[in-house]
Amino acid sequence: MGKAATSGRAGQGAADSTAAAGKVRLGTLDTYIAFHLRLAQNASFKAFKRLTGENDLRPGWFAVLAIIKNNPGINPMALSLASGRDKSTITPVLRALLGEGMIRRQPNPRDRRSYALFLTEAGERRLAHLQACAAAHDRALDAIVGEAKPELLRLLRRIAAVID
Template structure:
C-alpha cells in the first residue's frame, strides 16, 4: 500500500530538514561532540546488526566481563564498564529477568553477591560476539592504519577523565 499524500509530504519535509541541519559552529572543534556522535553512530550500527530491538550494544561488554570474571560483584563490574552502579542496576535487573545472568550471594559477606552467566547468557554472548567482530571489522576499515594511535588517544582520554572523576560506585 502506497503512503498517503500526508505521509509523503512528511517524508519530503523530514529529508529537506535533515539536509538543512548543520553542526553548530561552536561544536566544530569539540572532541566531546564527535566522541558522542561517533558512539551513537556505532551503537546504531550494532543495533541494526542484532535485528532485535531489545538487544543493547552495552550488553556485549557486560556479558563479556561477567563471562571472564564469574562471581564478580556489581560494584567491580561497574568500574570495568565505566558506568556508576546506580545506572548499571537497571541493566543488571533486565539481564537477570531475561535469564542471561544469575546472582549468587557471597558466602563470606551475605550483603553482597556475585554475578555469573547462565547457559542462555552464554548463548547470547556468542551471538553478540559475532555481531561485535563484524562491527569492529567495519571500524578497523574506517580507522585504518591509525588504529593503534586512535586507541591510545581514546585510552588516554578514558584514563585521565576517569582518574579526574574518581572511582565509580
C-alpha cells in the same frame, strides 16, 4: 531543543527543511571532541544493533555480558568499574539481564552486602551471538580507521584514564 531552533513564525518551513537536509549549524560543538565521541558512539551502536538483528539490545549489554563471562563471580561494584558505568546505570542493566535470564546472581559468602554474577546458558548463547557480531562490526570500523587504529585506541584509553 531539537535539530533546529525555530520560533514558530514565518520561515519555520525553511528552518525545518534546513534541519532535515542536515545543515544544522553546530557552532562550537563542531570543535568539541566529546560531542564527536558521542556521535561516533551513537552511530557505532546503531550499526552494531542492526548487525545483531536484536531490537531489544541496549547499550552496554554486550560489554556487561563479556565482562561477567571473563570474570565469573564478579560483584556489581567491580563490574561497574570495569564497564565504565556508575551504580545508577549498572543496576538497571543488571535488572534487565536478570529479567531476560541472561545472568544469575548468588550470595557472596565473603560479603553479605554484595552478590556474585554469572552467565546462564541463555546468556552464554546470546554472548556468543553478540561476539560474532562484534567481530564483524569491529572489522567494519577497522576499515574506516585503517592503520590509525592502535593510535586511536591509545588516545581513547588515555582520555578514559585521565578524565575518569
